[in-house]
Amino acid sequence: MEPLLSTHGLQAFYGDAQALFGIDFVLARGEIVAVIGANGAGKSTFLKALTGLVKAPRAAVRFHGEVIGGLAPAEIVRRGLALVPEGRRLFSSLSVEENLQMGAAARRPGAWSLRRVYELFPALLKRRRSPAPSLSGGEQQMVAIGRALMGNPQVLLCDELSLGLAPIVIREVYQALPRITAEGMTVVVVEQDVQTAQRVSQRLYCLQEGRVSLTGASGQLTREQISRAYFGV
Numbered sequence: 132m133e134p135l136l137s138t139h140g141l142q143a144f145y146g147d148a149q150a151l152f153g154i155d156f157v158l159a160r161g162e163i164v165a166v167i168g169a170n171g172a173g174k175s176t177f178l179k180a181l182t183g184l185v186k187a188p189r190a191a192v193r194f195h196g197e198v199i200g201g202l203a204p205a206e207i208v209r210r211g212l213a214l215v216p217e218g219r220r221l222f223s224s225l226s227v228e229e230n231l232q233m234g235a236a237a238r239r240p241g242a243w244s245l246r247r248v249y250e251l252f253p254a255l256l257k258r259r260r261s262p263a264p265s266l267s268g269g270e271q272q273m274v275a276i277g278r279a280l281m282g283n284p285q286v287l288l289c290d291e292l293s294l295g296l297a298p299i300v301i302r303e304v305y306q307a308l309p310r311i312t313a314e315g316m317t318v319v320v321v322e323q324d325v326q327t328a329q330r331v332s333q334r335l336y337c338l339q340e341g342r343v344s345l346t347g348a349s350g351q352l353t354r355e356q357i358s359r360a361y362f363g364v
């Protein structure tokens with residue numbers, strides 16, 4: 132079967148410093164795949180290379196079988212990849228609803244609407260007129276996800292959704308993902324929180340110093356395998 136999104140030998144650089152050393156990755160439609168790894172392993176760089184924020188060699192990234200490596204970020208969004216950035220990056224002078232509407236600026240055809248985002252995250256409906264910074268961390272994360280969904284992407288790339296959130300809030304935020312994949316979305320989550328990553332994903336990739344150190348079905352990998360791949364011990 133043709134994967135929806137794949138990378139082959141993906142390398143990435145910041146100036147002369149190499150951050151990714153040949154990542155092979157596949158993603159099938161409807162999956163939730165986690166990318167884990169310690170600080171500096173290359174997880175964010177991987178998402179940035181997929182979305183054009185870091186230059187990728189042309190043939191190293193394919194989406195629907197077409198090469199998309201090195202395309203401009205706006206073109207990659209137009210094709211259907213959306214990034215939920217680390218730290219959420221909401222517009223702080225705007226309300227919840229205005230933030231969500233910003234996600235519709237370069238909208239692809241599709242069924243996502245404010246109503247559906249509020250169905251997914253009922254907490255946001257009550258706060259729709261509130262300034263985004265007045266929300267709790269978990270609610271702000273929901274806005275960031277909702278904003279990405281408003282563009283009707285095919286693949287949602289999420290960077291560290293759990294960052295700074297309490298365990299119960301992490302669960303609440305992550306509960307949305309199986310609901311949206313059931314409706315045809317495909318999701319990649321980058322996570323430092325290994326337990327969360329393993330619980331929410333069907334498959335996972337572990338990165339270590341810019342290389343894939345482990346990959347497999349999340350439910351079948353042992354704690355020992357993961358910690359060896361994560362810490363390199």
Ligand code: ATP
Pocket residue numbers: 145148149150168169170171172173174175176177323
């Ligand atoms: P974190 O969890 O800390 O975000 P990460 O796994 O996402 O870690 P990256 O941020 O992708 O890791 O970093 C991978 C490597 O690239 C690191 O060695 C890092 O120092 C380097 N790096 C990241 N961003 C830049 C940058 N803008 N300029 C130079 N080097 C960078």
